[in-house]
Amino acid sequence: MPLSDFLDGLKDNPYFGAGFGLVGIGTALAVARKGAQVGMIFFRRNYMITLEVPSRDKSYHWLLSWITKHSKHTQHLSVETSYLAHESGRVHTQFDFHPSPGNHIIWYGRKWIRVERTREKQMVDLHTGTPWESVTFTALGRDRQIFFNILQEARELALKQEEGRTVMYTAMGGDWRPFGFPRRRRPLSSVVLEGGLAEKIVDDVKEFIGNPKWYTDRGIPYRRGYLLYGPPGCGKSSFITALAGELGYSICLMSLSDQSLSDDRLNHLLSVAPQQSIILLEDVDAAFVRRDPVAYQGMGRLTFSGLLNALDGVASSEARILFMTTNFIDRLDPALIRPGRVDLKQYIGHCTERQLTQMFCRFYPEEPASEGEKFAERALAVHPEISAAQVQGHFLLHKMDPAGSIDNVAQMKMSNYFF
Numbered sequence: 001m002p003l004s005d006f007l008d009g010l011k012d013n014p015y016f017g018a019g020f021g022l023v024g025i026g027t028a029l030a031v032a033r034k035g036a037q038v039g040m041i042f043f044r045r046n047y048m049i050t051l052e053v054p055s056r057d058k059s060y061h062w063l064l065s066w067i068t069k070h071s072k073h074t075q076h077l078s079v080e081t082s083y084l085a086h087e088s089g090r091v092h093t094q095f096d097f098h099p100s101p102g103n104h105i106i107w108y109g110r111k112w113i114r115v116e117r118t119r120e121k122q123m124v125d126l127h128t129g130t131p132w133e134s135v136t137f138t139a140l141g142r143d144r145q146i147f148f149n150i151l152q153e154a155r156e157l158a159l160k161q162e163e164g165r166t167v168m169y170t171a172m173g174g175d176w177r178p179f180g181f182p183r184r185r186r187p188l189s190s191v192v193l194e195g196g197l198a199e200k201i202v203d204d205v206k207e208f209i210g211n212p213k214w215y216t217d218r219g220i221p222y223r224r225g226y227l228l229y230g231p232p233g234c235g236k237s238s239f240i241t242a243l244a245g246e247l248g249y250s251i252c253l254m255s256l257s258d259q260s261l262s263d264d265r266l267n268h269l270l271s272v273a274p275q276q277s278i279i280l281l282e283d284v285d286a287a288f289v290r291r292d293p294v295a296y297q298g299m300g301r302l303t304f305s306g307l308l309n310a311l312d313g314v315a316s317s318e319a320r321i322l323f324m325t326t327n328f329i330d331r332l333d334p335a336l337i338r339p340g341r342v343d344l345k346q347y348i349g350h351c352t353e354r355q356l357t358q359m360f361c362r363f364y365p366e367e368p369a370s371e372g373e374k375f376a377e378r379a380l381a382v383h384p385e386i387s388a389a390q391v392q393g394h395f396l397l398h399k400m401d402p403a404g405s406i407d408n409v410a411q412m413k414m415s416n417y418f419f
Contacts, residue, residue, distance in 0.1 A: 055133040066154035167250040185245030229329040233389030256287035263306025271317035364402040
């Protein structure tokens, strides 16, 4: 059979025509699908911008609050329950709603923004036990400014929530995490120290903060260390808290007795401390009693040389304000408190007559100053060495009875334990 007749036969065969048509349609659909995929990839690469924020990033929780504010109409939520303890002791339960994992659409800056919150089901943070998460923002256009605006607005929203409050951080793993809720800033005037002492430290800290160029020009490491020492209950920690409030700084609490603390981890934590924060090492005398490596108490893998290098070593961080407190300065190794590691040592002792008078007038502002002087005179006559904590406890027993606080001054409890 000639080839031309064979082809004419196939052409007239309805089954062959139908099969060829299906193959053609399938090929066309496959080409169209591939073209759509390539076109979508081209469009996303050239006409869409994305921003991914992992949960380890400091701005992650800021962005969750920002998303909550701008996605009021979303119906898919997750709840975060927390407890807020007021100064009166009353505990308030607070429920914070955030968009749940999934896709959400937000109208912002005259643009529709797709927000995708994802949560890993098999990977968790070993320190907190929470799953790893991330948030991805997708918007049309090429201008990255919209993401800068979102981050800036989220940051301002977070700062507004912390306005007038002091944030406490604690070391968790290799990061600093907020500890509890931000506390109301304590006025510096609420801590009554010996005349000129508070002003001396505050002026020194402010002078350090305001002159970074002076240190840079002279090749001096830009960091400052302070040691407050004296009997327990005399206001060392209270003053540091009030100082942080005065400066608008946060406080990073670090315990040298943490069993998981090592030399490398201490150095890392000091280098990644939040900006505008005071690092506080309380009761540093309880960590090392002498330089001998076998003579440490309650320590993990942290060594004395590791502590010294973290405070003033080659790899130690700069732009840092560090406070240490101790009840027994004579127990500290001289290498720990030498200049360069501790730049200012200040003794905070028992209350003087002036301090007792000021404390009385602060607790009972309607009473004349002469009553405060009478209280101070009687208190020192009975107890020559009185801590501010003891005086405050005495005043709390006579909140509405200033005369009773004077008459019963002999009943002021003298504490022999350390706290």
